[in-house]
Amino acid sequence: MADAPSGFDSFSCPVPFARYPQILLAHGGGGKLTHELIAQLFLPAFHNSLLEPLHDGAILTLPGERIAFTTDSYVVHPLFFPGGSIGDLAIYGTVNDLAMCGARPLYLSAAMIIEEGLPMDDLRRITMAMRAAADQAGVALVTGDTKVVDRGKGDGMFITTSGIGVIPPNVDIQPVRVRPGDAILINGPIAQHGIAIMSVREGLSFTTQITSDTAPLHSIVAAMLSACPDIHVLRDPTRGGVASTLNEIASQGGVGMELEEDAILIDEDVRGACEILGFDPLYVANEGKVIAIVPDAASDQVLQAMREHPLGRRASCIGHVVDTHAGVVTLRNRIGSMRIVDMLSGEQLPRIC
């Protein structure tokens, strides 16, 4: 674990929250209020020896020479939703992008663009969610930036996280390594995150609340790589859903894919919500899901490793890579007929992550 932050429990609500109930433009001006915000909120929340020097960047020593480097902006609306917030989404999303490169996530940066007027208490809750998520994922947040835009020129808060991880020597995860015959695995039921967000936005209520599946995937991926270091491709099917992700890989790898509808799990309430909203669950965003494309011979081992992990209890093999219809993904339904599953066209769920 990378120099993980500590002292979260002792983190209490400091002065500026009392002085300023909302974010002011001056909190992004680089002067006294910026320093107060950093010293009294971000530094106690994230503190670790690498962040402490508050230099223009963090100085790191990496335990390996092949590294993964990734970035993502988070613009999810609303900022808080069932099962999570923009804070943990921003940490887990980047942790997961590193994991999808086969890397062990180590260090994260966070750049925040805050709209003037954001309640300071919302910022505090989001910061604490980021800290808890970083602890959960075993990463340290080592450098950051805070900008404030005037009221009406943002939407509460956007967060951009970047991450660095180290890739073990024997791991080589790349879309172009996909091969006909490979098995396509996923660690559980799909479409939860997108529906959790949409149900809040649309004010839908169901018998049970649908919560986001947001989660850090690094440890299930580590378990899968232990079972089979030769995993060909890993990808988290976020924006555009399982359908767009698989189309992307099929097209990059120049292969076809055949999915079995029966094997793709969808929870009943999620399926119901999709029907009400007119969404095809294959295109709805996921967060804590990983698609693994593995040599068929290793498929059972990897599935078993997934099922032994809390995030993979309901893992399944949802189809195979084929050497026909290159670039095209098909789905065989329950009565055996096939349809083409294309990439998402147009916009289904804006600002889902």
Place this chain on the structure above:
Amino acid sequence: MADAPSGFDSFSCPVPFARYPQILLAHGGGGKLTHELIAQLFLPAFHNSLLEPLHDGAILTLPGERIAFTTDSYVVHPLFFPGGSIGDLAIYGTVNDLAMCGARPLYLSAAMIIEEGLPMDDLRRITMAMRAAADQAGVALVTGDTKVVDRGKGDGMFITTSGIGVIPPNVDIQPVRVRPGDAILINGPIAQHGIAIMSVREGLSFTTQITSDTAPLHSIVAAMLSACPDIHVLRDPTRGGVASTLNEIASQGGVGMELEEDAILIDEDVRGACEILGFDPLYVANEGKVIAIVPDAASDQVLQAMREHPLGRRASCIGHVVDTHAGVVTLRNRIGSMRIVDMLSGEQLPRIC
């Protein structure tokens, strides 16, 4: 130079600009339009072997084990200003943060948050400015992200860049290394960037147009480190200006500083604009400026190295670190009287970078 992109000249205006004159929400949806935008704009603009695989992250092999890692969001308004745009600002800003750690900048990421309705031609100009700036700085843009927010929830475009650089073995730049007796150097006249932005916003015109000093500082810093590897502190005085930057270092290092007003160069038109706008130039943001705090004995060598570089022709020694009044920066004016130069309080120039 890090696997620098090539083929910029052959980059022409591709299909989607004709099909869509403006950014749509679907350009951020992760489906067909997102892929079209990446394939037809970003990939040709930035192409390099590390970006090409379009994985969730870039896989890098680093030529050294001590690295600098930094991030910054750019929210400058307007997007285009005399001397630059948000595109080159976002590249140079992160290149400079790496240089301020004493690092050789190598790899950058870029995450864009675009407001629905941004003219596609603006996005194209900004992208090309980023590419030209990356070429200029000798860095490769190896990974990125695109999000689109609905109209009225952003402001044209925000860019977050993160960067990785390698620190030479004998370099150790840290605010806490500042020592009484050290000389405080700067590579030229101050307050240009902030005034260039404000003059556009306020519609001011001067006999000559005031242009931003935005520039990549990695090569002048390399020259300075060649002259004296023992430089104690480097810092670019952006938001909050020279005054806030020096206050920050004085407070982190537990030292005082005495500046000589005479030695701090300010161009006449910039001084005039500051008077009209009621700004103290010491608090106005700079972009292509570096403050170096160096052992006094090495001061002449470093100054000479600065003056031999195109970005340092007018470099000067603006003061010294002292062992009295710890944490306080003072300024001796032309007639010899002293005043305290505090950190910026409140907000002078919102969204300057």
